[in-house]
Amino acid sequence: MSTLLQINTSLHSDRGASSQLAGRYVKRWQAAHxxxxxxxxxxxxxxxxHLTAERFQAFLxxxxxxxxxxVRVVAESDTLIEELKQxxxxxxxxxxxxxxxxxxxxxxxxHVARAGVTFRYTGHGPQGLLQDRRTxxxxxxxxxxxxxxxxxxxxxxxxxLNFIGIHDIEFIYAEGLNLGDAPRRDALNQAHRExxxxxx
Ligand SMILES: Cc1cc2nc3c(=O)[nH]c(=O)nc-3n(C[C@H](O)[C@H](O)[C@H](O)COP(=O)(O)O)c2cc1C
Numbered sequence: 001m002s003t004l005l006q007i008n009t010s011l012h013s014d015r016g017a018s019s020q021l022a023g024r025y026v027k028r029w030q031a032a033h034x035x036x037x038x039x040x041x042x043x044x045x046x047x048x049x050h051l052t053a054e055r056f057q058a059f060l061x062x063x064x065x066x067x068x069x070x071v072r073v074v075a076e077s078d079t080l081i082e083e084l085k086q087x088x089x090x091x092x093x094x095x096x097x098x099x100x101x102x103x104x105x106x107x108x109x110x111h112v113a114r115a116g117v118t119f120r121y122t123g124h125g126p127q128g129l130l131q132d133r134r135t136x137x138x139x140x141x142x143x144x145x146x147x148x149x150x151x152x153x154x155x156x157x158x159x160x161l162n163f164i165g166i167h168d169i170e171f172i173y174a175e176g177l178n179l180g181d182a183p184r185r186d187a188l189n190q191a192h193r194e195x196x197x198x199x200x
């Protein structure tokens with residue numbers, strides 16, 4: 001039985017354009033995997049806290065020396081990592097906010113990047129510890145950045161996923177969503193066509 005993890009990061013939860021595009025693909029996936037399980041992690045509805053020094057210290061302590069509060073912090077991080085590990089496929093809704101990723105997604109990343117758990121350093125550099133899995137990223141943007149140096153967002157997401165061992169990544173873009181009705185309609189139609197073309 002297959003499992004798909006859908007991570008929504010829009011401020012508007014499932015009403016955001018990125019979540020809607022991701023959801024459109026997930027519907028197709030469900031039709032193709034009637035016995036499959038979809039796990040939804042909505043970071044707007046349930047934000048992961050910022051990684052403060054206090055929370056990071058919980059990761060550094062050994063299990064024997066952790067306080068009850070630190071045990072809870074590590075358990076929250078473990079839950080996020082376990083969701084990823086269990087997923088045969090990952091779907092990420094990715095809005096662009098202020099030229100970067102939503103801060104809730106950054107907080108999620110900060111709790112998933114765990115030395116010795118999702119990556120480790122070797123004499124040859126960092127090594128991702130997760131198995132590779134298909135990951136689809138649905139990027140929604142008010143402006144247009146794709147393929148230009150201004151698109152630091154895609155490179156960042158790709159680099160982070162590579163860092164933890166995920167390389168099978170595909171981006172589906174809907175850009176220019178705030179440039180007027182016609183450009184928005186065209187961008188969404190194009191993204192919909194791409195979604196229809198994806199193997200589910
Ligand atoms: C707080 C905020 C910041 C934004 N910053 C940018 C930006 O830097 N560049 C851009 O192209 N669009 C920006 N936008 C527009 C969003 O990328 C666009 O509305 C997109 O649809 C957001 O995805 P969502 O609908 O899934 O939330 C911003 C929107 C909001 C609400």
